[in-house]
Amino acid sequence: MYRRTILCFRGQDTLNAFQRGMCCLMRRYVSVRSEHDIKNFIIDNTEIVSAQSLTPEISLRLFTPTCRFWTERPESWPFPDPYWAIYWPGGQALARYLLNNPEVSGGRKVLDLGCGCGASAIAAKLTGASRVVANDTDPIAAIATKMNCELNNLDPLPCVTDNIIGSKPDDWDLILLGDMFYDEDLADHLHKWLQTCITTHGTQVLIGDPGRAQFEGHDIRKLLHKLACFELPDSVKDENYGLTNSTVWCYNYKPDL
Numbered sequence: 276m277y278r279r280t281i282l283c284f285r286g287q288d289t290l291n292a293f294q295r296g297m298c299c300l301m302r303r304y305v306s307v308r309s310e311h312d313i314k315n316f317i318i319d320n321t322e323i324v325s326a327q328s329l330t331p332e333i334s335l336r337l338f339t340p341t342c343r344f345w346t347e348r349p350e351s352w353p354f355p356d357p358y359w360a361i362y363w364p365g366g367q368a369l370a371r372y373l374l375n376n377p378e379v380s381g382g383r384k385v386l387d388l389g390c391g392c393g394a395s396a397i398a399a400k401l402t403g404a405s406r407v408v409a410n411d412t413d414p415i416a417a418i419a420t421k422m423n424c425e426l427n428n429l430d431p432l433p434c435v436t437d438n439i440i441g442s443k444p445d446d447w448d449l450i451l452l453g454d455m456f457y458d459e460d461l462a463d464h465l466h467k468w469l470q471t472c473i474t475t476h477g478t479q480v481l482i483g484d485p486g487r488a489q490f491e492g493h494d495i496r497k498l499l500h501k502l503a504c505f506e507l508p509d510s511v512k513d514e515n516y517g518l519t520n521s522t523v524w525c526y527n528y529k530p531d532l
Contacts, residue, residue, distance in 0.1 A: 366453030393420030
């Protein structure tokens with residue numbers, strides 16, 4: 276299952292994932308309903324990990340080879356694809372950059388868009404952000420993010436599960452996106468919405484990406500400035516099919532005057 280999730284995220288299995296998701300829509304959440312049950316399910320099917328990433332200071336509940344669903348058939352998973360159970364390299368680079376440069380998020384209002392496991396939101400809070408909101412349309416990711424906050428001795432951060440891309444933007448000082456450019460249509464919507472955030476509120480946008488094709492080939496790349504590049508740990512390279520580095524970019528979009 277872990278391998279299939281990686282492939283789907285890289286855009287190689289999107290149609291099959293969508294078809295399977297539609298077929299399984301009625302069975303999702305059948306066996307596990309309450310937040311208490313979901314938390315217990317996450318505890319039983321993940322492992323607490325801190326080493327072997329770019330941010331050993333942060334502990335997260337993730338899939339590892341000792342977890343049942345590392346090799347289990349994906350049809351047996353009762354929820355949407357568990358992107359929150361993987362510490363994606365773009366998110367690792369973002370979190371590492373914030374921890375290295377606490378002034379970037381210190382005292383600021385921060386949105387972690389597509390938060391997944393919540394690592395970037397946690398890094399922002401650890402470095403002194405005045406307000407942090409995690410956003411992911413998967414409600415299981417929101418629960419996992421709150422659990423990961425507790426692992427790092429933080430009060431659970433507010434998690435929004437609405438799709439806010441395209442909505443009227445709040446006055447965020449900083450928006451963080453890790454590994455969000457995995458689909459062309461999503462990338463186009465993100466591009467337009469981020470421009471709106473910048474022109475409306477002067478929001479700073481930081482993007483973490485390990486060089487995925489959908490990101491490198493998108494027009495947004497022309498508007499980005501490289502802030503930092505991190506070599507990925509060997510285990511992360513192996514899990515991500517040869518990706519060796521992950522980069523943090525700053526959105527330099529300037530509206531026409």
